Amino acid sequence: MTGWAEKILDIDLTAQSYTTYPLDMEMARQFVGGRGLGARLLWDLVGPDIDPLAPENVLIFTNGPLTGTGYQTSNRFSVSTKSPLTGTILDANSGGFWGMQFKKTGYAVLIVRGKAARPVWIEIKNNSVAFHDAGELWGLRVFAVTERLGQSNNQRNVLCIGPAGENLSRMAAIMNDRERALARGGPGAVMGSKNLKAIVVEGSERPQIEDKDLFKFMLYETRKLLAASPLTSQALPEFGTVVLMNIMNNIGALATRNHQQTQFEGAEAISGEELTEKYLVKNASCWACPIGCTRISKTDKVEGEGPEFESTWAFGAQCGIDDLPAIIEANTLCNDLGLDTISAGSTIACAMELSESKYMDSDLRFGRADLLAPTLEAMAYRRDVGADLADGSLRLATKYGHAELSMSAKGLEFPAYDPRGMQGQGLLYATSNRGGCHMRGNMVGPEVLGLPKLIDRFQVQGKSSFVILHQNSSAAIDSLVLCKFTNMGVADEYFARVLSAVTGVQYDTGDMIKVGERVWNLERLYNLREGFTRKDDTLPPRLLNDAPTEGPSKGWVVQLEPMLKEYYRGRSWDENGVPKAAKLAALGLAGL
Amino acid sequence: MIDPRICEMFREIGRDLFTSGMISSHGGNLSIRLGDHLIIKRRGAMLGQLKPHDLIETGIEKNDSGVALASTELLVHRAIYLSTPALAICHCHPRTAIAFSLSRDELVPIDNEASYLLKKVPVVTEEFASGTPQMANKVANALKNYKIIMLRGHGSFATGQTLDEAFHWSSTLEESCQIELATKIINEPFIEYRGMSESYGKF
Amino acid sequence: MPIVKLYANLRRVAGVQEISVPAASLKTLLSALVTEIPALESHLFEDGQLRRYVIITINGHHVTVLDTELAEGDQIAIFPPIAGG
Numbered sequence: 001m002t003g004w005a006e007k008i009l010d011i012d013l014t015a016q017s018y019t020t021y022p023l024d025m026e027m028a029r030q031f032v033g034g035r036g037l038g039a040r041l042l043w044d045l046v047g048p049d050i051d052p053l054a055p056e057n058v059l060i061f062t063n064g065p066l067t068g069t070g071y072q073t074s075n076r077f078s079v080s081t082k083s084p085l086t087g088t089i090l091d092a093n094s095g096g097f098w099g100m101q102f103k104k105t106g107y108a109v110l111i112v113r114g115k116a117a118r119p120v121w122i123e124i125k126n127n128s129v130a131f132h133d134a135g136e137l138w139g140l141r142v143f144a145v146t147e148r149l150g151q152s153n154n155q156r157n158v159l160c161i162g163p164a165g166e167n168l169s170r171m172a173a174i175m176n177d178r179e180r181a182l183a184r185g186g187p188g189a190v191m192g193s194k195n196l197k198a199i200v201v202e203g204s205e206r207p208q209i210e211d212k213d214l215f216k217f218m219l220y221e222t223r224k225l226l227a228a229s230p231l232t233s234q235a236l237p238e239f240g241t242v243v244l245m246n247i248m249n250n251i252g253a254l255a256t257r258n259h260q261q262t263q264f265e266g267a268e269a270i271s272g273e274e275l276t277e278k279y280l281v282k283n284a285s286c287w288a289c290p291i292g293c294t295r296i297s298k299t300d301k302v303e304g305e306g307p308e309f310e311s312t313w314a315f316g317a318q319c320g321i322d323d324l325p326a327i328i329e330a331n332t333l334c335n336d337l338g339l340d341t342i343s344a345g346s347t348i349a350c351a352m353e354l355s356e357s358k359y360m361d362s363d364l365r366f367g368r369a370d371l372l373a374p375t376l377e378a379m380a381y382r383r384d385v386g387a388d389l390a391d392g393s394l395r396l397a398t399k400y401g402h403a404e405l406s407m408s409a410k411g412l413e414f415p416a417y418d419p420r421g422m423q424g425q426g427l428l429y430a431t432s433n434r435g436g437c438h439m440r441g442n443m444v445g446p447e448v449l450g451l452p453k454l455i456d457r458f459q460v461q462g463k464s465s466f467v468i469l470h471q472n473s474s475a476a477i478d479s480l481v482l483c484k485f486t487n488m489g490v491a492d493e494y495f496a497r498v499l500s501a502v503t504g505v506q507y508d509t510g511d512m513i514k515v516g517e518r519v520w521n522l523e524r525l526y527n528l529r530e531g532f533t534r535k536d537d538t539l540p541p542r543l544l545n546d547a548p549t550e551g552p553s554k555g556w557v558v559q560l561e562p563m564l565k566e567y568y569r570g571r572s573w574d575e576n577g578v579p580k581a582a583k584l585a586a587l588g589l590a591g592l
Numbered sequence: 593m594i595d596p597r598i599c600e601m602f603r604e605i606g607r608d609l610f611t612s613g614m615i616s617s618h619g620g621n622l623s624i625r626l627g628d629h630l631i632i633k634r635r636g637a638m639l640g641q642l643k644p645h646d647l648i649e650t651g652i653e654k655n656d657s658g659v660a661l662a663s664t665e666l667l668v669h670r671a672i673y674l675s676t677p678a679l680a681i682c683h684c685h686p687r688t689a690i691a692f693s694l695s696r697d698e699l700v701p702i703d704n705e706a707s708y709l710l711k712k713v714p715v716v717t718e719e720f721a722s723g724t725p726q727m728a729n730k731v732a733n734a735l736k737n738y739k740i741i742m743l744r745g746h747g748s749f750a751t752g753q754t755l756d757e758a759f760h761w762s763s764t765l766e767e768s769c770q771i772e773l774a775t776k777i778i779n780e781p782f783i784e785y786r787g788m789s790e791s792y793g794k795f
Numbered sequence: 796m797p798i799v800k801l802y803a804n805l806r807r808v809a810g811v812q813e814i815s816v817p818a819a820s821l822k823t824l825l826s827a828l829v830t831e832i833p834a835l836e837s838h839l840f841e842d843g844q845l846r847r848y849v850i851i852t853i854n855g856h857h858v859t860v861l862d863t864e865l866a867e868g869d870q871i872a873i874f875p876p877i878a879g880g
Contacts, residue, residue: 213794214791214794217788217791220787221788231876234804235875238804239804243803246802246803246874247802250852250855251852251855251856252855273802273803273806448850449848450857452752452757453752453754453757454859455754456597457857459595459598460595461626462595462598462624462625462626464627465625465626465679466679466753472677473677491739492677493737493738493739497795508736508737509677509737509738509739510675510676510736511736513677552854553855566627569627570625570627570628572628
């Protein structure tokens with residue numbers, strides 16, 4: 001069969017050994033790759049009795065049948081594990097070049113189990129797997145490790161953790177290709193708990209394509225569509241994702257000061273326009289991507305990739321900070337320490353509110369840009385106030401008696417979009433399987449940008465239909481594995497045809513979305529098995545009860561109840577949010 | 593209680609369908625999905641003049657009292673929601689597209705807009721092309737892979753995330769067919785202007 | 796007088812971030828705007844129609860109907876097409 005790499009590499013760090021075996025092709029057809037395949041494998045490997053930071057938890061790195069084919073954005077890859085931050089199923093995905101190289105080693109899946117007796121790094125070169133002592137690397141930051149291990153974008157790619165992961169911060173990221181991140185939910189801590197410092201890949205197998213003519217046609221059409229879409233051909237390359245800052249602020253959906261407000265008076269100062277004018281060196285792109293949304297930014301102190309919209313928001317509006325250079329520096333520091341910027345920024349914001357309200361004693365106050373860098377360092381090394389913040393806002397806020405001040409769902413901190421200005425986003429946050437996350441079906445398309453068509457962001461009735469579709473579609477794209485920005489110019493029907501062209505297996509558009517639905521339901525089952533229930537499908541009281549007192553979203557709280565009821569019915573789940581037997585059977589999940 | 597904004601959407605698209613000649617006085621249908629319910633036109637209502645009481649909410653899988661009032665085409669709408677990711681359906685009678693459906697098994701547009709947006713529109717056929725389970729399943733199956741299809745001699749079925757998206761495909765198809773009809777009258781050799789156009793039929 | 800705020804590449808094109816435009820409706824405002832700054836015309840209009848996916852908000856609320864009336868002090872934000880295709 002073409003498209004898929006057909007082997008699994010299964011590494012046991014405790015025994016320092018490995019085996020390889022064939023990928024179950026029927027499973028591959030059903031779950032495709034990336035997030036879907038990772039979820040299915042995790043279901044079998046990690047049950048409720050396993051602590052996320054114990055050796056029995058696993059890291060499952062996956063690519064997909066489209067990875068490395070050269071189709072637009074076919075560079076992404078995924079990691080699946082049980083999250084040390086939330087306790088839910090976790091997948092995180094990243095761009096850059098590592099995924100493409102990983103596919104070239106001939107493995108569809110890399111499973112990492114156990115715990116090394118002493119720090120190690122792994123080198124995979126096609127059929128050879130070598131374990132190396134990482135004694136000299138342990139303690140080094142991400143940029144240094146990446147360089148030391150010989151990062152060369154198209155030839156040899158480094159994936160590693162920094163001090164945050166080594167010190168088991170539950171917000172630790174796994175970094176690849178220097179500044180790309182498998183960021184959310186703390187996968188870096190899982191890697192740190194295994195004494196695994198880095199994984200380096202070099203491969204030479206070339207992905208095969210079944211129907212080359214259809215593939216060529218799809219490449220051509222996709223190129224046209226991405227060039228014609230102003231978002232992918234102009235806005236993103238010119239301004240990066242930070243182009244959203246002014247829009248979100250304008251409509252009153254930019255969470256500010258730990259979600260106390262929905263507009264930030266300093267938005268302009270941290271906008272995409274400002275970044276482009278004053279700090280942008282150039283844009284850059286991941287492998288096989290024509291969009292080029294990556295920023296290369298420079299201040300007096302740093303030069304590096306980013307910042308993205310979410311990162312800029314997390315250290316900006318959420319912390320009441322309008323000092324863009326400080327934000328850029330904080331972002332670069334997170335990349336070097338190996339920390340998730342969204343959770344880090346929002347946790348600092350939570351600490352700011354706790355401190356201003358005198359529930360906790362620290363110097364952190366909204367607007368203190370000078371404290372960003374020192375606090376991030378402290379978090380990565382669990383020093384001083386960092387010890388309290390290293391494990392996320394929920395544990396922090398709970399410790400100081402005010403869990404309700406953690407702006408999170410299931411323990412994962414929300415991104416920038418304040419759902420009191422976007423009802424659908426509120427439902428999304430409450431129901432996302434990995435916690436408060438926008439990447440699981442971002443409603444910014446329909447509710448703000450008019451993609452594909454504008455829907456009323458305050459309308460409640462019927463909103464769940466959109467959330468369900470976007471969740472399913474996102475899950476499918478995460479399983480291919482492609483970048484969601486292609487979806488902003490290219491409809492799902494193209495992805496179905498590309499998948500069919502590459503693999504020779506017939507997927508129609510409905511089948512593709514069904515893959516997403518299947519993955520979504522499996523993830524739900526996983527969380528239910530872990531003990532999550534309907535009452536975890538919720539939002540903090542602030543978002544449910546405290547309406548903004550000014551701005552365009554004035555007077556609005558998230559109308560979660562009616563949307564959730566409609567959502568459960570729309571997904572064929574019972575009133576407790578448990579998938580019904582008939583639905584599971586229809587998705588091929590009955591046996592689980 | 594149906595949200596007034598939803599009623600307004602139905603009213604506007606319904607009116608546009610009628611004034612653009614895509615339906616007769618009482619023909620065509622519009623529906624949207626709400627969870628496990630759908631909202632559809634009342635039997636006998638005119639799409640061009642929808643009043644709030646002309647919209648019926650009923651179950652997609654389960655029968656309820658709404659079934660008695662809903663359009664006779666409820667069956668095909670249900671089938672579509674059950675087997676595709678559609679959130680909205682526009683069914684209308686675009687005249688030129690119907691005319692072409694009588695002699696072709698698929699419509700492959702030659703104009704820029706439609707070849708860009710639609711690529712190819714399959715034609716399905718059913719002996720009794722109204723209100724039967726066979727027709728419903730055939731239409732729903734075809735819509736699993738295409739966002740708009742023709743039911744030979746009857747009309748188009750288009751899906752989308754919103755009614756205006758489904759209407760968009762329908763309107764584009766009709767425009768495309770009218771352009772092709774005009775070329776038949778002009779009757780001069782076609783100058784291919786699109787790259788890789790031979791592949792559209794493979795979509 | 797209503798205030799128009801321009802974003803993203805419209806700023807570069809227009810040479811300003813913000814401009815006051817006397818107008819009673821959105822339609823007249825847009826007309827006056829492109830008369831005042833002709834360089835904006837091709838970015839906002841195509842064949843005399845407002846380009847699809849131009850995002851216009853009045854006081855933070857999306858508007859799609861050009862006949863919308865404007866009040867004194869209304870803030871109109873215009874974002875270039877950053878969606879669709």
